[in-house]
Amino acid sequence: MTEATMDSKGRIVIPEKLRKKARLGTGSKVKITLWNGTLAIAKGKDLEQFIKEMRGVIKRGSPVEESNPLRLKEIRRRD
Numbered sequence: 001m002t003e004a005t006m007d008s009k010g011r012i013v014i015p016e017k018l019r020k021k022a023r024l025g026t027g028s029k030v031k032i033t034l035w036n037g038t039l040a041i042a043k044g045k046d047l048e049q050f051i052k053e054m055r056g057v058i059k060r061g062s063p064v065e066e067s068n069p070l071r072l073k074e075i076r077r078r079d
Contacts, residue, residue, distance in 0.1 A: 001076045014041070 004012045014024065022043060024030070032041050035051065042050060 002015050002018060004015065006012050014022075019025070024043065029044055030041050031044065032039060033051075034040075040050070
């Protein structure tokens with residue numbers, strides 16, 4: 001996971017390595033949404049497709065294992 005900092009105007013720079021992998025260039029359009037408390041950024045229709053695919057994966061009332069923030073941080077460092 002990569003970290004970015006928002007400037008005073010609310011802008012965030014997508015790191016070059018990620019832009020290249022996502023094939024984003026100057027003028028590329030992205031969609032930004034808040035999904036389950038997380039900001040998601042995707043190219044054009046990719047986000048809509050992602051949301052369609054994810055619907056129903058986790059059902060309401062499903063048991064969800066409680067997350068340990070330190071464990072999650074350790075997992076993120078490996079990525």
